[in-house]
Amino acid sequence: MTTVQTPARPLAYRNFRLLVIGAGTSSFGNSITPVALAFAVLALGGSTTQLGLVVAAYALADVATALFGGVLGDRLPRAAMMQGSAIAAAAAQALVAASLVGGWSSVWLLGAVGAVTGCLGALAAPSSSAMTRQTVPEPLLRKAVTQRRLTQNGAQIVGFAVAGVLAAGIGPGWAIAVDAATFAVAAVCYHLLRVPEPVRERAESMLHDLGAGLREVLRHSWLWMLILQALLYHLFYGGVQGVLGPVVVSATWNKATWGWALSALMIGFLAGGLLSLRWRPRRGLFQGTLLLALTGCFPAAMALGVPGTAGLLLLLGGAFLHGLGLELFSVSWDLSIQQNVPEDKLARVYSFDMVGSFVARPVGLALTGPVAALTGTTTWLWVCAAVMAGGSLLAATLPSVRQLHRHDPAPADEEPEPVASGA
CATH class of the missing domain: 1.20.1250.20 (MFS general substrate transporter like domains)
Structure with a gap:
């Protein structure tokens, strides 16, 4: 045949x-x-x-x-x-x-x-x-x-x-x-x-279905622990990007430099994506979590505040490494969820990931100004860098993160893509 x-x-x-x-x-x-x-x-x-x-x-x-x-x-x-x-x-x-x-x-x-x-x-x-x-x-x-x-x-x-x-x-x-x-x-x-639509479990009440999604999250220790790590990341980095970054960078260099730094961050994202097309680590989540520590480079470069061309290059390099590390982690994170969560609970798990990741960001935005005023801006930037890098390295030590392996189904012959009725 x-x-x-x-x-x-x-x-x-x-x-x-x-x-x-x-x-x-x-x-x-x-x-x-x-x-x-x-x-x-x-x-x-x-x-x-x-x-x-x-x-x-x-x-x-x-x-x-x-x-x-x-x-x-x-x-x-x-x-x-x-x-x-x-x-x-x-x-x-x-x-x-x-x-x-x-x-x-x-x-x-x-x-x-x-x-x-x-x-x-x-x-x-x-x-x-x-x-x-x-x-x-x-x-x-x-x-x-x-x-x-x-x-x-x-x-x-x-x-x-x-x-x-x-x-x-x-x-x-x-x-x-x-x-x-x-x-x-x-x-x-x-x-x-x-x-083709996946086979779905029988729909219950909204709260029952939410509970089933939460139980699926809690069933994977790597999943809920890294959601907590994301909460910590956004709690601290939200204020760095939204409050302190524009002020510190404008004062040390000029307003245009902040735009250049964000561009370097996005270029880091693209570089991480391109690298992910070729680099396929067996323990991708573990190595991605280690690389997530690179996000601490951006606030650290701001805290150093070295004026002139050398400081500018340091800032842009820190922003690039932040984007690179975050994207390499994000690809492995997304793939780990896709490969290890049942199809009928996948959307709910993603929703808990979204909420857990971003619920603390408004809090960070609100508290960064007053806290930085008490501690000093430079001190608080160093704290943010340490928490972002240290939290990632600590998460990488979890056995469930270190031991999760990428699934590699063998390519198989298959019929042409089916066309199923749908929206």
Whole structure:
């Protein structure tokens, strides 16, 4: 009997291409909106405090809704969840754009719609993360995870690069309209997805399903311990990036240098993704967790505060190493979840990962200023560097992290990709 060899590239699969295009387009648009929103709030006469509240509304709604998104992602067709969220988000962003272009917007409208958009994103995010496994054969899963992350990181870099130009050139309202259009494109891509639906457990109450997801997280000690490590990372690094970094770097060098540092960080992400395409460590989670300690280089370079060209190179190098280490860890982390969590609980596990990772970030943003004022900015940056690096190294000593091995299913002949009915 003639068989068809499994294509060696994830992008050879139509469903994976659609998923990557939709997710990449959304990432591009989502990078534009925060910049455009800042310009919009200030143009409406809002204060920096009001801008912070608008951004916080989005972030808090995102965290608060993620767990429900995980339950729904394991109950309902994930492509339908993603499509519905993208359509509603396109409408919400179109409303914001129209209000700004039409001159009838307000800071409170931006905050309210921002909260709605955050909820919509959180409802779909667990389904989106879990969808990768449904679009490629298992032997290609690592490549698929890496290529998807590369695409989304690249789209974010481009989005950040053009955001200020669009907001200044055509106005924040039209810039946000671009984001609305990207959600519409993503919705079309998700509508065209045709993936076989996994066998699902019988749906119970929302709380029962959440409890089942939590039990799955607690069943893997490497999983819940590294979620706690992520909570610690965001608690400390959130304030470094959002509060101290811009102030320290501007005072030591200039305002433009902070933009260069964030660009070096994103280049580190891309370098980590490209390296992951070739580097396939057997104990990927262990080695990725060790490399996560490189994130401490960025705040350490700020704390050193060496002026001049040498200090600038040190800062950019620290930012690059931060991005490199974080991306190498993230690829191994994502692959470990995909390979070790049952399909019918995957979205819920991703939702607990999202909440555990980001729930502490607003706390860090709020406390960094007062704590740094008490300890001194340089001292607090050193503390953040030590916690970020030391926490990662400590997590790497856990037996469950050291002993988790990558699954390597042998490539097998298979029939052409099935086309299943779906959303």
